[in-house]
Amino acid sequence: MRPLTDDETKILFEKLSKYIGDNIRMxxxxxxxxxxxRLHRERVYYCSEAIxxxxxxxxxxxxxxxxxxFGRFTKTRKFRLHITALDFVAPYAKFKVWLKPxxxxxxxxxxxxxxxxxxxxxxxTPKYNGVIVYTMNDxxxxxxxxxKSTIECRAADPMxxxxxxxxxxxxxxxxxxALT
Amino acid sequence: xxxxxxxxxxxxxxxxxxDKILKSTEVxxxxxxxxxxxxxxxxxxxxxxxxxxxxxxxxxxKNTMRDNMQLLVNALWQMPIERHDNTVVAKLPDAKTxxxxxxxxxxxxxxxxxxxxxxxxGIVKKKKSKFVWDxxxxxxxxxxxxxxxxxxxxxxxxxxxxxxxxxxxxxAKRLAAKKERVAKNEFQRLKNIAHSKKINMRNDGxxxxxxxxxxDVKKALATAKYSDASMGQFxxxxxxNEEQQTRGFNKKRxxxxxxxxxxSETNKQLKIFExxxxxxxx
Numbered sequence: 001m002r003p004l005t006d007d008e009t010k011i012l013f014e015k016l017s018k019y020i021g022d023n024i025r026m027x028x029x030x031x032x033x034x035x036x037x038r039l040h041r042e043r044v045y046y047c048s049e050a051i052x053x054x055x056x057x058x059x060x061x062x063x064x065x066x067x068x069x070f071g072r073f074t075k076t077r078k079f080r081l082h083i084t085a086l087d088f089v090a091p092y093a094k095f096k097v098w099l100k101p102x103x104x105x106x107x108x109x110x111x112x113x114x115x116x117x118x119x120x121x122x123x124x125t126p127k128y129n130g131v132i133v134y135t136m137n138d139x140x141x142x143x144x145x146x147x148k149s150t151i152e153c154r155a156a157d158p159m160x161x162x163x164x165x166x167x168x169x170x171x172x173x174x175x176x177x178a179l180t
Numbered sequence: 181x182x183x184x185x186x187x188x189x190x191x192x193x194x195x196x197x198x199d200k201i202l203k204s205t206e207v208x209x210x211x212x213x214x215x216x217x218x219x220x221x222x223x224x225x226x227x228x229x230x231x232x233x234x235x236x237x238x239x240x241x242k243n244t245m246r247d248n249m250q251l252l253v254n255a256l257w258q259m260p261i262e263r264h265d266n267t268v269v270a271k272l273p274d275a276k277t278x279x280x281x282x283x284x285x286x287x288x289x290x291x292x293x294x295x296x297x298x299x300x301x302g303i304v305k306k307k308k309s310k311f312v313w314d315x316x317x318x319x320x321x322x323x324x325x326x327x328x329x330x331x332x333x334x335x336x337x338x339x340x341x342x343x344x345x346x347x348x349x350x351x352a353k354r355l356a357a358k359k360e361r362v363a364k365n366e367f368q369r370l371k372n373i374a375h376s377k378k379i380n381m382r383n384d385g386x387x388x389x390x391x392x393x394x395x396d397v398k399k400a401l402a403t404a405k406y407s408d409a410s411m412g413q414f415x416x417x418x419x420x421n422e423e424q425q426t427r428g429f430n431k432k433r434x435x436x437x438x439x440x441x442x443x444s445e446t447n448k449q450l451k452i453f454e455x456x457x458x459x460x461x462x
Contacts, residue, residue: 003436003445009452017456024453034442036449049442056438 001040001055001063008073012037012044015071015079016089018130019143023092040065043072043180044079046088065180081143083167084179086132090140093132095125097144097163104135108170113144113163115156125150131163142168205254207247215255218275222248290376293368333358 004012016024027035027046034049040063047055047067055066070085081089099107103117119136127149133141144163153162171179214223224244233240259270291299298305311320314329321329338350367385374381380388392400406412436445 002438003440004449005435006448006452009449010456013449013453013456022457025450028446028450028453034446036442036446038438052442053439 001038001045001052001060001066004037004039004044007077008039008044009037011073011077011079012070015081015130019081019089019094019132020092021094023094026092027088037070038067039073043082044070046070046085069180081167082179083142083169083171083175086140086142086167086169089143090132093140095122095129095131095146096134097121097125097131097146098134098136098138099141101136104141107133107141107165108168110165110168110170110174112147112161112165114158115153115160115162116158118153118162121146121150121153121162123150127152130166133163133168140169142166142170205250207250207254209247209251213248213251215252216276217252217255217259217272219277219279220252220272221277222252223277224248292372293375 013024016027020027035046036049036052038045038047038052038055040060045065045067051067055063068084068088069082070088071079071081073079097113097118098120099113100117100119103113103119106117107113113133122131125131125146127146129146131144131146133144135141143166145166147161147164148156156162209224209226211226214225215221216223229240256270259272262269262271297303308323310323312323312329313319314321316335317329319329321327323329333351333354338354340346340348340350344350371381371385374387382388408414
């Protein structure tokens, strides 16, 4: 476990800002205490001061997880958001996509979203921006990347891809052993 | 037919059958076989009986093999035989047949640089005894290695030479000199290996790749910048672009403390965030 370097912080924020924009500030300045990011085995954890102190008592080799895993750095030093971050990212989402009930399962099995499955989409969503995927009754399902901007979506044909799949809550089952 | 004849007949048949089953140990071949006892090998130059071979191939081969095996065993029993704990042991002669070797003949080891030099100068290695007399300890000790005699790093007292700086640690000096010698020897050993493997090598031991990657060039540049008397402190500033490219090559990784002030850490992160924001808004 160690604090992120400046470069790593930058990479992390660049990725997060695609989903929550300026609301990263909300994650760093919380009224209920000090929260920050820690790197452990190439994974970034978001945790409170107390948890950091507890976790620092464990040898690095034995420590599996602490706080909330936001994602991991790939070998090429890119940042991948994990589904575990959803609880913290969803409330601050800037751009949202709502799925029709019959498209939910497809998305939860790890597929991209086609236009027929699209229920609603935030106005002015730019192309290739990060979006949070919701059901029609506002339950967050996962992350995606907008394959088309809102305007393009209107003109697209029904089978065109609208959202690229990034992570979904189905991973809690499918990818259980890799999530920390 | 009386009973006597009958008994005789039966006995004869029995003997015939026994003969068939236990063939005699005597084998007669038109051409004597070549027995190489050293390799436990029999070479049968006899012509194959085509007719018998075509009629029943397996039987024919089996019979021939049996006969030849018999000859080999016969020859074995001709050898001087000893008994060790109820086991019969025959002493085999040297092998006659030349068997080709499995692996190629080993190449001579490439000479080290010193060996080459010694050869050209005609220096011959003199055998030295492994143990030498230690005058101070009054006992024999190894010339080199563990518990060696006359170990110059071990004495409890060293006289400071009149020419030497009195504040200098003579013990440390000797130890450092020893370490230096060991390191030099190791370096020379590696150089010899590299030379024998025909690896293209620079004088300082760095391996020269035919194609140096961009990273290698950057590393070399960073090293060159760093390698002056001031350790890069006062060396001429490189172009901005160059500076950026070689940044971090000479630095050791250093991380913030894990349990430092969280407040300042978050402030730092906020600052990074603001910088990012401002750069994107422009």
